[in-house]
Amino acid sequence: MKRSEPLRIALLASGAGSNLRTLLEHAAAGRLPVKPVLALSNNPEAGALGHAKTFEVPAWSLDSRSLPREDFDAAMLEAIKEAGAEAVILAGYMRLLSAFFIKDFVGRILNIHPAILPSFPGAHGGRDALELRPRLSGCTVHFVEEAVDSGPIIIQAAVPLAPDDNLDSLMPRIQALEHRIYPQAVLWLAQDRLRLEGRRVRLLPPRSSPSANTALGCAGESPLGPWLVSPALEDF
């Protein structure tokens, strides 16, 4: 099936929303075949809502402390369906989603996590890594399943972590990669190029060159340090 229309996406964020902003920028610039139809937050003060306003994307928010989780998620799901969203992009959304929500969008909810999953799942991936002090950290985009930060993995990036790193020095290194791999994963979703086979996520070649092999990965150096991404980033 070739999509002629852009993929209608809803974006959920709880905080400053730097990944949400990056996605909205790419969409506005015509680099992603997506139409952001709604930005949602469980925090009416979230910076993410300001970004939605900047990019003229309708926003929805409700203080999640005012309702039981299932009621809150039902209200959110109703708003998402009313907006006609076909996929849900979690961009720093810091709450678990109810099972009925996930079931309704199974295979169409993406999340990004600031660690090389399965290492350091949970709400404090960066902080937990700084406690254990591995030498590599990174980020992961995955399909959402019911367990926290599990679900089939679409793309991952690794960056170094140094003995003197703290959150202020480590997180920018991770976020620089988040802002590259999340738009890439959303592009692949919008191009209908991701195939789920159990826990495997197979990336189909672009329709423009159906015999191409998608590359295993790519490595590089940025001003913040070296990095590795798999599968390889594409130009877009």
Added chain:
Amino acid sequence: MKRSEPLRIALLASGAGSNLRTLLEHAAAGRLPVKPVLALSNNPEAGALGHAKTFEVPAWSLDSRSLPREDFDAAMLEAIKEAGAEAVILAGYMRLLSAFFIKDFVGRILNIHPAILPSFPGAHGGRDALELRPRLSGCTVHFVEEAVDSGPIIIQAAVPLAPDDNLDSLMPRIQALEHRIYPQAVLWLAQDRLRLEGRRVRLLPPRSSPSANTALGCAGESPLGPWLVSPALEDF
């Protein structure tokens, strides 16, 4: 303290011993300031013992099934001390070490594990990764503590893992990096450049340029694919 003598190392292996062979090659070529004084195995049929013979390193083996673990480890420790080893290098040694053994060589036992720890500890790092299907895999050199595959991390490498990978395609990609990061870690140990601070392992600059900053990491491409290592590999 400047070492004038090479570091006397004992190497433990249970299997084919490709990391042991790589270390013996580097030592024989004068690229590592170490003297391998003994190669030990819990498996008298281990390929590792053949490599020891090739490089004229004394070998010791005993079938570990013939003794309780603590008796076996006591016999091994006695042989290691008689050989005058100052550090113990685990190179595919597939058994847990007794607490008294680890205590005797604390801060002077290194291990290599085929995963980006803390992901996929245990005896089947590669196989477990193939089950969960992250997009990045790799290897870790760490100081040995009593828990399995824990202990402060010295150096890590990451490589891509693809949906079609199996053990036969993945392990060579990981082992190519093991053969680069393990000699590097042993070199740093022999140069007395590793400092343990809680869980952090600080790498001191080389004595030849004491004001140098050790680099955060390095990335590259090999015929097997791209990779990332932290801290950066040095030429030796």
